[in-house]
Amino acid sequence: MPTKINIQDLVRENVKKLKPYSSARDEYKATGTEMVFLDANENPYQTDVNRYPDPHQRNLKDELAKIKEVQPEQILLGNGSDEVLDLLFRAFCEPGKDNVISLPPTYGMYKVLAEINNIENREVLLSQDFEPNISEILSKIDENSKLLFLCSPNNPTGNTFSEEKVIELLQKFKGLVIIDEAYIDFSGKESWLSRLQQYPNLVITQTLSKAYGMAGIRLGICWASEEIIEILKKIKPPYNVNELTQQRALNRILDVDVVSSEVADILKGRKELVEVLQEVTFVEKIYPTDANFVLVKVDDATSRYHQLIEKGIVIRNRTTQPLCENTLRLTVGTTEENQKLIAALKSLN
Numbered sequence: 001m002p003t004k005i006n007i008q009d010l011v012r013e014n015v016k017k018l019k020p021y022s023s024a025r026d027e028y029k030a031t032g033t034e035m036v037f038l039d040a041n042e043n044p045y046q047t048d049v050n051r052y053p054d055p056h057q058r059n060l061k062d063e064l065a066k067i068k069e070v071q072p073e074q075i076l077l078g079n080g081s082d083e084v085l086d087l088l089f090r091a092f093c094e095p096g097k098d099n100v101i102s103l104p105p106t107y108g109m110y111k112v113l114a115e116i117n118n119i120e121n122r123e124v125l126l127s128q129d130f131e132p133n134i135s136e137i138l139s140k141i142d143e144n145s146k147l148l149f150l151c152s153p154n155n156p157t158g159n160t161f162s163e164e165k166v167i168e169l170l171q172k173f174k175g176l177v178i179i180d181e182a183y184i185d186f187s188g189k190e191s192w193l194s195r196l197q198q199y200p201n202l203v204i205t206q207t208l209s210k211a212y213g214m215a216g217i218r219l220g221i222c223w224a225s226e227e228i229i230e231i232l233k234k235i236k237p238p239y240n241v242n243e244l245t246q247q248r249a250l251n252r253i254l255d256v257d258v259v260s261s262e263v264a265d266i267l268k269g270r271k272e273l274v275e276v277l278q279e280v281t282f283v284e285k286i287y288p289t290d291a292n293f294v295l296v297k298v299d300d301a302t303s304r305y306h307q308l309i310e311k312g313i314v315i316r317n318r319t320t321q322p323l324c325e326n327t328l329r330l331t332v333g334t335t336e337e338n339q340k341l342i343a344a345l346k347s348l349n
């Protein structure tokens with residue numbers, strides 16, 4: 001059985017007491033009649049964006065809720081998932097007192113956000129096969145451990161964490177378990193979204209930056225219980241998702257067929273890339289991946305990285321990351337870009 005968790009006990013005192021800023025768009029409730037808006041000091045002349053955006057992003061949330069089969073009240077949207085993650089720190093972690101757990105090698109923002117917010121980041125290395133090390137995690141947590149970050153599929157390793165391990169952590173960790181699913185749409189494995197009801201301490205983040213091809217508009221999604229979402233809503237800037245982003249995101253998520261055919265092409269490109277990599281003499285290991293990138297171990301990552309730069313191709317050198325010595329992370333591109341990468345890899349020796 002999951003341990004009983006009182007979410008309110010995890011919230012910072014100042015946030016618990018806080019009365020959120022009430023914007024002009026919040027105070028007026030739409031009546032359906034044609035109204036004259038003189039409440040927000042906007043310029044009345046039409047530019048398409050002369051009005052403040054909907055602070056609750058209702059249209060976008062309704063559509064996301066429909067697609068993912070959750071309630072709109074279980075969604076918080078942010079200026080990229082980076083903002084969503086920052087809000088989690090600010091709502092739940094008391095600076096100088098609380099701590100979070102992250103599992104390197106992983107996404108670098110958890111650590112950066114911890115540092116910005118003056119929160120101790122307790123790092124527990126993944127195992128050699130890039131799975132969470134449960135007993136070590138449990139030995140590092142205490143009553144001030146508020147957030148545990150599980151990035152799955154993980155960046156930069158590409159693997160999805162074992163389901164049993166995640167369940168064990170959801171049951172044993174008494175803070176919030178954040179599952180970062182930035183790459184979930186490239187994975188054949190199921191999202192944790194369908195289990196939100198089951199685990200009251202589960203928070204899932206997703207983004208339009210990867211599979212949805214919208215990194216430039218900055219839209220991050222947080223899915224959690226209504227109770228957790230209500231807490232985050234109290235501290236989010238009222239207009240954190242701008243009008244252009246809301247419009248572009250809505251159009252894009254309605255374009256289901258285009259998105260899924262692009263994802264299918266990327267997966268096909270990934271398969272071809274992996275096949276070629278098996279023939280490249282200086283590639284020593286290709287790690288299994290559920291994402292739109294492949295991590296490989298090579299003879300000398302830094303010199304291979306520079307050789308590829310010389311040929312006009314930029315990849316990510318991950319050699320300084322723990323457990324990632326001499327690894328390179330290759331993002332799958334268009335068919336043409338993949339061909340260029342493949343040709344360059346084959347030409348190196």
Ligand SMILES: *Cc1c(COP(=O)(O)O)cnc(C)c1O
Binds near residue numbers: 082107206208
């Ligand atoms: C790319 C990425 C994100 C995306 O962040 P945005 O701010 O939404 O662009 C989040 N988490 C991980 C692990 C990523 O690799």
